[in-house]
Amino acid sequence: MIKIENLTKIYSTGVVGRGGIVAVDDVSFEIKTGEIVSLVGESGSGKTTIGKLILRLIKPTKGKIYFAGREISRYKPLEYYRNVQGVFQDPFSSFNPIYKVDRIFENVNRYLLNLPKSEFWGKVEESLKSVGLNPRDVLGKYPHQMSGGQLQRTLIARALVIGAKFLVADEIISMLDASTRVDVLNILGDLRDSMGLSILFVTHDLSLGYYISDTTVIMYRGSIVEMGDTEKVFKNPVHPYTKMLLESVPTLDRKWKPSEEIFKVEGDVTSFKGGCKYYSRCPFRKDVCREFDGKLSEVEENHWAACILFGGD
Ligand SMILES: Nc1ncnc2c1ncn2[C@@H]1O[C@H](COP(=O)(O)OP(=O)(O)OP(=O)(O)O)[C@@H](O)[C@H]1O
Ligand code: SF4
Numbered sequence: 177m178i179k180i181e182n183l184t185k186i187y188s189t190g191v192v193g194r195g196g197i198v199a200v201d202d203v204s205f206e207i208k209t210g211e212i213v214s215l216v217g218e219s220g221s222g223k224t225t226i227g228k229l230i231l232r233l234i235k236p237t238k239g240k241i242y243f244a245g246r247e248i249s250r251y252k253p254l255e256y257y258r259n260v261q262g263v264f265q266d267p268f269s270s271f272n273p274i275y276k277v278d279r280i281f282e283n284v285n286r287y288l289l290n291l292p293k294s295e296f297w298g299k300v301e302e303s304l305k306s307v308g309l310n311p312r313d314v315l316g317k318y319p320h321q322m323s324g325g326q327l328q329r330t331l332i333a334r335a336l337v338i339g340a341k342f343l344v345a346d347e348i349i350s351m352l353d354a355s356t357r358v359d360v361l362n363i364l365g366d367l368r369d370s371m372g373l374s375i376l377f378v379t380h381d382l383s384l385g386y387y388i389s390d391t392t393v394i395m396y397r398g399s400i401v402e403m404g405d406t407e408k409v410f411k412n413p414v415h416p417y418t419k420m421l422l423e424s425v426p427t428l429d430r431k432w433k434p435s436e437e438i439f440k441v442e443g444d445v446t447s448f449k450g451g452c453k454y455y456s457r458c459p460f461r462k463d464v465c466r467e468f469d470g471k472l473s474e475v476e477e478n479h480w481a482a483c484i485l486f487g488g489d
């Protein structure tokens with residue numbers, strides 16, 4: 177469905193001769209039809225940049241993105257956005273507070289679909305129901321009369337009305353309370369199963385990624401450090417960064433206690449140019465890691481990691 181090939185995005189710093197910020201650094205992965213891929217990593221690791229590149233909100237510095245086998249820049253905007261849509265963290269920012277919620281649907285019909293009114297509103301009601309909303313609780317209301325969870329579901333329904341096949345969901349549940357989070361996650365899972373919707377689920381929360389995704393991609397400073405079947409990445413993590421992230425997930429059955437092996441870094445922790453990006457934070461680092469090219473190697477079927485300890489050169 178979506179294929180990302182050697183994608184790089186360097187943001188200009190605006191200072192001549194200073195280079196730029198490498199937000200995404202030679203990233204390749206694929207999202208298949210009816211698959212949920214979670215993109216996980218700490219703040220600034222490049223997750224949103226990848227989402228924006230897929231949504232054509234920014235242009236890549238290098239590399240290509242394909243949708244249904246065709247490079248995304250070759251689609252006309254209307255054709256592309258009929259298929260690929262995004263939902264973001266703050267649902268309130270997607271609505272204009274002075275208009276009723278209906279307006280986001282009206283605009284869809286005006287600019288994208290041009291269906292007869294009765295057919296269109298029938299579709300809206302159907303989509304609202306498929307995300308667990310009663311159309312009467314949504315239509316005719318102002319955004320401030322609805323909860324964050326209702327607004328987020330309304331935005332997902334909007335993507336469904338459009339008939340999108342691929343959804344970029346960037347931290348869409350971070351602002352919701354715990355029980356609403358699970359509801360929205362379940363809706364995404366149901367849409368994948370019933371309609372074959374493909375989703376890039378961007379999150380910094382590993383447990384949410386585990387709950388919902390088929391494939392997990394772990395990013396660190398613009399690069400993929402580990403990816404593969406979610407079960408394999410979580411049950412058999414091999415990259416020290418993934419291990420550290422997993423150790424950091426709070427669980428109800430234990431009080432927080434750092435694992436010495438994963439967190440303790442001794443000696444010089446100054447960073448350097450080249451080599452493994454995780455070097456300065458890695459408890460397992462060796463001199464040879466300074467020469468590591470950061471390429472992914474296969475750990476097992478459908479599971480790759482970029483660490484010299486696990487098959488790198
Ligand atoms: N418009 C921009 N101009 C310059 N630098 C940017 C711009 N947008 C993002 N960056 C930088 O690119 C890097 C990646 O940012 P990005 O927003 O993709 O990270 P993220 O993984 O989504 O983080 P978060 O979890 O905080 O949302 C960061 O270093 C960020 O400061
Ligand atoms: S390559 Fe070396 S520094 Fe990098 S994660 Fe692996 S062990 Fe750590």
Ligand SMILES: [Mg+2]
Binds near residue numbers: 223224225
């Ligand atoms: Mg982000």
